[in-house]
Every structure is written in C-alpha cells, then in structure tokens.
Amino acid sequence: MADNRKFWTDLGMDVEKHDLLCEALPEAFGDVYLSQENRPEKMDYFNMVVADIHGIRPQELVEFQKNGGKVVGTFCIHVPDEIVFALGAINTGLCSGSQFWVPGGEKVLPSATCPLIKASLGARFERTCPFFRLADLFVGETTCDGKKKAWEVLSKDAPMYIFDLPQMKRDKDREFFKDEVRRYIKRIEELTGNTLTKEGLKDAIVLINNKRRALQRLNAFRTLENVPISGRDVLLITQIAFYDDPARFTQKLNELCDELDERVKNGVSVYPKDAPRVMLSGTPLSIPNWKLHQIIETQGAAVVGEEMCTGSRYFEKLVDESGETIEEMIDALTDRYMSGINCACYTPNDERIEDIIRLSKYFKADGVIDVNLKFCQIYDTEGIEVERRLKEENIPVLGIETDYSDNDAEQLKTRIGAFLELL
Ligand code: BJ8
Numbered sequence: 001m002a003d004n005r006k007f008w009t010d011l012g013m014d015v016e017k018h019d020l021l022c023e024a025l026p027e028a029f030g031d032v033y034l035s036q037e038n039r040p041e042k043m044d045y046f047n048m049v050v051a052d053i054h055g056i057r058p059q060e061l062v063e064f065q066k067n068g069g070k071v072v073g074t075f076c077i078h079v080p081d082e083i084v085f086a087l088g089a090i091n092t093g094l095c096s097g098s099q100f101w102v103p104g105g106e107k108v109l110p111s112a113t114c115p116l117i118k119a120s121l122g123a124r125f126e127r128t129c130p131f132f133r134l135a136d137l138f139v140g141e142t143t144c145d146g147k148k149k150a151w152e153v154l155s156k157d158a159p160m161y162i163f164d165l166p167q168m169k170r171d172k173d174r175e176f177f178k179d180e181v182r183r184y185i186k187r188i189e190e191l192t193g194n195t196l197t198k199e200g201l202k203d204a205i206v207l208i209n210n211k212r213r214a215l216q217r218l219n220a221f222r223t224l225e226n227v228p229i230s231g232r233d234v235l236l237i238t239q240i241a242f243y244d245d246p247a248r249f250t251q252k253l254n255e256l257c258d259e260l261d262e263r264v265k266n267g268v269s270v271y272p273k274d275a276p277r278v279m280l281s282g283t284p285l286s287i288p289n290w291k292l293h294q295i296i297e298t299q300g301a302a303v304v305g306e307e308m309c310t311g312s313r314y315f316e317k318l319v320d321e322s323g324e325t326i327e328e329m330i331d332a333l334t335d336r337y338m339s340g341i342n343c344a345c346y347t348p349n350d351e352r353i354e355d356i357i358r359l360s361k362y363f364k365a366d367g368v369i370d371v372n373l374k375f376c377q378i379y380d381t382e383g384i385e386v387e388r389r390l391k392e393e394n395i396p397v398l399g400i401e402t403d404y405s406d407n408d409a410e411q412l413k414t415r416i417g418a419f420l421e422l423l
Pocket of ligand 1: 075076077078114116143147373375376379
C-alpha cells in the first residue's frame, strides 16, 4: 500500500480522494465474493488481481512504459486489441463501473448521461484511477451519442483518437470499417514507432483468440446441470480479461477450468439443485459493477450467461486465423469486429435478438433479465422488441433499468424476487 501511494502520487493522482475508493472496495468485494461458499481454489489469482487492481497491473504497465512501451486504452469491444499487441504495445480496457466516479463525470457532462460514460470521464478528470493516468492514447469510438460527445470533452484533457464506426452493416459499411482498421494501424504505428508485419498480426490474432477460447471453455461449464462456478465469479473473470496480460490471463483461466473439470467429475455445484437459471442481456457491466449478479444469486438463483459486452459478445466469436496477408487479416478482423458484434448502435440490429434467444437456449436459462443502464437510449429502445420477441418464444423476461448507485437495490430485489418465483 505504501508503495502504491508513492506510485499513485507519481502518476499525478489525487491520492486522498482515491483513498475513499480504496476503503470502500474491499468491503464491497468481501460482501459479493468472499462471502460465497465453495468457491474454486483457482479463483485466488483473480481475487489477487482485483484486490490490488490499482497496484499490480498499473505498475506492470508503467514498467513497460519505462522500457519504451506504449499503453492504449479503449472503451468498446469494436476496437481490435490485435492491432495494438501486434505493434508491440499493450491494450487495456477503460470502462468504469463504480458510482464513486459518477459525481466527477457529472461535473463535465449532463447528468442525463449513462453512468458508464460519466464514471469513465469522472475517473479521468478527478484523477482517481491509475489506468486513466497512464494510458498514452485514449481510443474512443462512434457508437452511441453519449460517447461521441463525451470524447470531445475527454479530448480537452487526454490524448484521444476516434475510431469511426458505421451505423449499418451493408457492403459499403464493411469497406468503411476496413479503412478504419487501416487508419488505426497507421496511428498505432506512429505511436509505437513500429511497422506492422503479417507475422506480428497473426501472432496477436492467435493471442487474443486464445483468451476468447479460454472464456468459451469457462462459459461452457455454465450450460451444465451442476454448475461448478458462480455467475458472480464468471463476471469477475470476464471483467479482468479487459485489463490483464492476455497470455497470463489465458493460462490462469485454463488452470481454473482444469479445476472445474474435476468438480464436474465429482458432481460439485455451487447452486442448489432446483436453483432457477437466469441469463442477462443488455448493456455492459464494467468492473466493479456486481450489483445485479449479487442480487440475483443471493436470492437463490443462478446467473448462467450474459448476452453483453462483458459476456458472450466479448468472446463468442473468434477471428479467422487462416489469413496470410495483412489485407486478409484485416478482412478477418472486420468479420469479427463489425459483422460479428450485434450492438444496439447498429440499425437494424435484429441479429441481437436472435443471439439472445439462441444463448438463452444454449445456457438452458429459465428466464432472461434484460438490463438497461439508465440513460442508454439505444438499448432501452431495443428492450421493447427484446421483451416482445422473448414472450413470443415463451421465454420469461423481465426488463429492468438501473445505474451504479445502490438507491434502487431494495426495489430491484423485490422485482427480481417476484420474477424468480415465476421460473
Ligand atoms: S459494442 S454495448 S462496448 S458501444 S451503455 S456507453 S451504448 S449509453 S457501452 Fe458499448 Fe461498444 Fe456497444 Fe458494447 Fe452508450 Fe449505452 Fe452507455 Fe454503452
């Protein structure tokens, strides 16, 4: 901790304000995670990472920078990590999931902005997150209106690059996306002073695919009747995937999955036999937003899947590894990062509803809770059709809107409790 304080001061952080977050996080983590019974032992690694989330990983990144390395921060799963790693830099996620940062965001943005955006800008402007101090480049993207305008504000204080995304998925949009990938390659080449090679890009594609494969392996355990790991733990692992070193993360996750294989052989489950199975769909749950999983699982149900960017949308589809030229690999990245992501920022976006139906069957969910972060218009609007289509398929569904505060916790408990009774 003493070491961290000096490190944070050197990064220009407001250490006293940050102390307030450091005081709150262990208790929140203890309540949600350490109170669980029968957790897999190999969760120790992920506990350790999150316990010192503003220490260990940021220190590694700063060491990397001292040796000439560059760190790129991103806010959306549309921006290909592979480009950054292929050019010898490190990519890290920046989306923020704590109410702690929201008031800071409200000083620079309208309060009717979604909490994910407010918390992210609050973390930067209040100087209370090391990742937001150390990134050499902040990469925004043109998805929702809230984000697009927030980048203009953020760019007054941080070095920014905007990855322009199409609004539709026609052939011409595909060409547009490919051009954007080429433009991004140039920007990261400028940042790092390195030139992209086909070998470097191929290795990076395999590196990130391996992370996705490990996450797929983890999530397959959730389809079983005896689920050997809680939804809370899977969410935590997925959130850490955005920050951690990808090779180490993959190795640690595969070790955990080996332990889960043993649990399956021995019929070990973390849930009672008749626990209702729930899948979530909707807006992302950035770290440390564990609120919904906590409410659902402490009411005796199992969260068995997430159709979210902190869920299946992040790892379900791989990048084709067969490309030999850089152009073929850009094509494969476009398949994965544009055509393969069904975000509500696209119009039309019917494939997302097909995904929700398909995934709820894959995870054998008894019902779906469609989650909207307050002031997210695009997912809110889509939620109406999500509910209609799921009802048509006879899949019980509950639509909820929430934010990062605990103000609605009691109300959510009641609504979710009543929904679980029906399953
Ligand atoms: S691919 S979901 S990470 S844009 S919740 S900030 S949409 S107002 S996060 Fe997203 Fe990329 Fe899509 Fe995924 Fe705006 Fe909505 Fe807030 Fe959102």
